[in-house]
Amino acid sequence: MSDEFEDDFSGEIKRFMFVNRKAPHGTIYALESLEVVLISAAFDQDVSLAFLDDGVFQLRKGQNANVLEMKNFAPTYRALEGYDIEKLYVERESLEARGMTADDLVVPVEVVDRARMAELMADQDVVMSF
Amino acid sequence: MLHTVNKSPLQTNDLASCLGHLGTDGRLLMIEDGVYGALSGTEATRQLAGPAGEGRVYVLGPDLEARGVDAGTVADGVQVVDYAGFVQLVVDHGPHQAWV
Numbered sequence A: 001m002s003d004e005f006e007d008d009f010s011g012e013i014k015r016f017m018f019v020n021r022k023a024p025h026g027t028i029y030a031l032e033s034l035e036v037v038l039i040s041a042a043f044d045q046d047v048s049l050a051f052l053d054d055g056v057f058q059l060r061k062g063q064n065a066n067v068l069e070m071k072n073f074a075p076t077y078r079a080l081e082g083y084d085i086e087k088l089y090v091e092r093e094s095l096e097a098r099g100m101t102a103d104d105l106v107v108p109v110e111v112v113d114r115a116r117m118a119e120l121m122a123d124q125d126v127v128m129s130f
Numbered sequence B: 001m002l003h004t005v006n007k008s009p010l011q012t013n014d015l016a017s018c019l020g021h022l023g024t025d026g027r028l029l030m031i032e033d034g035v036y037g038a039l040s041g042t043e044a045t046r047q048l049a050g051p052a053g054e055g056r057v058y059v060l061g062p063d064l065e066a067r068g069v070d071a072g073t074v075a076d077g078v079q080v081v082d083y084a085g086f087v088q089l090v091v092d093h094g095p096h097q098a099w100v
Helices: A002-009 A029-043 A053-059 A074-083 A092-097 A114-122 B014-020 B032-038 B043-047 B049-053 B061-066 B083-093
Strands: A015-020 A046-051 A087-091 A110-112 A126-129 B002-005 B027-030 B057-060 B079-081 B096-099
Touching (some): A015 A029, A015 A053, A029 A046, A046 A053, A053 A074, A053 A087, A053 A092, A053 B032, A087 A092, A092 A110, A110 A114, B002 B014, B014 B027, B014 B032, B014 B043, B027 B032, B027 B083, B032 B061, B057 B061
Parallel strands (some): A015 A046, B002 B027, B057 B079
16 A cells, blocks of 8 residues: 555656745735645655745745744745755745845745746646645 | 724735725724835835825834834834834724724
8 A cells, every 4th residue: 555655656746836925924824835835845846936926025034923922934934945945936026016125035036027937837737826 | 083904005905995084184003914004115105105294104013023024114104003002092093993
């Protein structure tokens, strides 16, 4: 049984993109996305993260959700590299609309324009939205 | 009257709608994800510049800090309050309407 399961999982590597469009603390979406991303690291797939619209706020420097007695998960984005999750794409237009630049973010990212983001999305096997 | 907005101005139309109903004497307090309305240099802060200039716009400090927005960098005229300040606004300017 377990051998069969292993065989099923030894197939081709798929391209997974996690699309993050929500601000980090007003809803549970951002934290849930991060949990699923960390789980996905165990499956050796081709994982990328996209941050657009209010999702770019998830990566903003200086967050301290502890003052709300909530989990302060922003530093966890810096740990993704250790799980071989290194493709973080942030939409330029979304940053600009919020008065932000890549310098305002907690991790190094690839800033892409909206057209490039659309191409990246279209290029995936699986897109999961949060 | 005291109005509160708890959604990001870039995600919903709540802030703009609230501002349209603020009148000449209403007060606005931005809380939770609404505090992104206080980010300087954005379309939202242009929309609220009028009432902010009249000292009628507030933002909740702990919600700013949680989201990495330095209280010293909020848009001109927007006043930062703590939880006690929130209560005082309700006392001074009630009734309260939440634009949820």
